[in-house]
Amino acid sequence: MIAYRSLRVALLGGGSVGAQVARLLLEEQEELALRVGAKLELVGIAVRDVNATRTVDLPKELFTTDAESLILGADVVIELMGGIEPARTLILQALSSGADVVTANKALLATHGPELFALAEQVGAQLNYEAAVGGAIPIIRPLRDSLAGDTVRRILGIVNGTTNFILDQMDSTGATLEDALATATELGYAEADPTADIGGFDAAQKAAILAGLAFHTTVPIESVYREGITEVSAEQIASAQKAGYVVKLLAVCERVTDPVTGAEGVSARVHPAMVPREHPLAAVRGANNAVFVEAESAGSLMFYGAGAGGVETASAVLGDLVSLGRRHVAGGPGLGESTHSELPILDIGSVSTRYSVSLEVADEPGVLATIAGVFAEHGVSVELVEQSVRGDSGTATLVIGTHKAPEAALAATVDALSSNSVVTSVASVIRVEGAQRP
Secondary structure, three states, X not given: OXXXXXXXXXXXXXXXXXXXXXXXXXXXXXXXXXXXXXXXXXXXEEOOOXXXXXXXOOOHHHEEOOHHHHHHOOOEEEEOOOOOOOXXXXXXXXXXXXXXEEEOOHHHHHHHHHHHHHHHHHHOOOEEOHHHOOOOOOOHHHHHHHOOOOOEXXXXXXXXXXXXXXXXXXXXXXXXXXXXXXHHHHOOOOOOOOHHHHOOHHHHHHHHHHHHHHHOOOOOHHHOEEOOOOOOOHHHHHHHHHOOEEEEEEEEEEEEEOOOOOOEEEEEEEEEEEEEOOOHHHHOOOOEEEEEEEEOOOEEXXXXXXXXXXXXXXXXHHHHHHHHHHHHHHOOOOOOOOOOOOOOEOOHHHOEEEEEEEEEEEOOOOHHHHHHHHHHHOOOOEEEEEEXXXXXXXXXXXXXXXXXXXXXXXXXXXXXXXOOOOEEEEEEEEEEOOOOOO
């Protein structure tokens, strides 16, 4: 047997992911030691209730409610509690003590990431967070390391499994949002309160993290434009199908040009979008996640896999842990975050994309010309128009597809249409992403 030094690992949180991390640390200790060059010794698991029922049978003596004492005796701290506090305070304590940290806490990183990374760099510690975005999918390290010498232009991400499952159900079965959500809840994909998922909050946190990494710029969570899927209707899904598209909740992070100054900046946004059926993201089904990266030299890359799940996410956590363990063995300070470009953060009004606009209009001569005139007046070029008449109601439905246009111009167009006498209502506006046409 090879004699290894020990690295003391403290685990904060014993939920579905934490329990699987603990199990794997105990069961795979010898194999992990061979990979790290040091024994990873799980010294304790901090939880709120040591007597709570666990999903994995673990030694009772490992559990404690004293997280602070556990941290002070650790070389590496794994934070899987979730939420902002006390996770933020405990991670700050861990870094201040010189311990490296692994976290899967996207909400904390999106809100307090700069503070945590600054402290880690100050004390020479390392903060790893592969599991914070995309669960088992390796995307943080490829963006931070593998593509560090390239220029990432754009990221399109399906980064929330719950909403992808719901939209996939609507697309494949014709279900309403309410029925698809009920199915997701029954199968355990949706929480009792699904607001963070269907409201786009979870995806927005991940978008902030991805944009910061890809563009080497701090992207505050409040700068991420957010729309959830609560307004997506079965009619929208059917219309998208007819046109050869599928609706996905996308996190879109891209370099854009400020229309006022001409300077390059960064935009991050989350919203439902129509994706062409031939695009790789259209084939991401069920609760899976995928991140599609467009880089200048590397071209188009897609990272696909399980976006959640206890053992799947534990895989990413252990990958971070092995990386930190090797650093301890080799010695030297941790690597800081590359956020030194600090490009300006531009709002969604600076973005240009394509749109599908559905209108209820009066069924009478000259309406189409009037509608086309409103689009032209605001500089939005119409690519195609589909019309269907609503029986004897005297109204018709127009679905108008546009060429690429600035968001601000499209917003002004919609405002003008809403007040136009021939328009009964603007039924829906949905962006079109991933198309190759201009």
